[in-house]
Amino acid sequence: MLTMDDIVRDGHPVLRKVADEVTMPPSQEDTAILESLIEYVKNSQDPEIAQRHGLRPGIGLAAPQxxxxxxxxxxxxxxQNNNLISYALFNPKIISHSVERSYLAAGEGCLSVDESIPGYVPRYARVTVKGIDLDGNEVKIRLKGLPAIVFQHEIDHLNGIMFYDHINKIDPFADIPDATPVER
Incomplete structure (x- = not known):
């Protein structure tokens, strides 16, 4: 089981690398790693398990982390309708996105970043993501709101991009044109 000790922190070089594609079909090792990622996220949202193992709550996790x-x-x-969006994906890719933007009104956080970094992180309001699930099926997911933001955040990790790279350095809370705030 993954714990916070397994999560690398900001400044670790792996967080700035572009991650390699996973060869399909995936090896047992790659499958076990992906299973451990989804297990961490689920466990971290269970108050009892999270407290027992000192897990910071998370809603997404990428292998580079x-x-x-x-x-x-x-x-x-x-x-936004309280439907659970739960996926563990190999080789996820954003295949289309909206022109409209959105951002988390409270800002974004990251399990690999211990301090709070204030500011708006511009994201696409809607994205379509394609990837391969743990059963080897290709899935195509249309997302909006918080799930769209989370997928973009995690896919950024695969490209060596941290959420704060998107924040306006001069005015972190500058208005983002054509963007809708998303409440968590």
Whole structure:
């Protein structure tokens, strides 16, 4: 089981590398890694398990965050209608996105970043993501609101991009044109 000790922190070189594609079909090792990512995210949202193991709550996790430079992400989050969006994906890719933007009104955080970094992180309001699930099926997911933001955040990790790279350095809370705030 992954714990906070397994998560590399900001400044670790793996977080700035572009992760490698996972060869399909995935090896047992890659499958076990992806399973551990989704398990962490689920466990971190269970108050009892999180407290017992000192897990910081998370809604997404990417393989580079556990020092594995491969294209794998796990997301476990509710959408605006309280539907659970839960995916563990190999080689996820954003295949289309909206022109409209959005951002988390409270700003973004990251399990690999211990301090709070204030500011708006511009994201696409809607994205379509394609990837391969743990059963080897290709999935195509249309997302908006918080789930769309989470997928973009995690896919950024696969490209060596941190959320704060998107924040306006001069005015972190500058208005983002054509953007809708998303409440968490």
């Amino acid at each position: 556990i020092n594995v430079s491969k294209r794998m992400i796990a997301v476990h989050v509710a959408d």
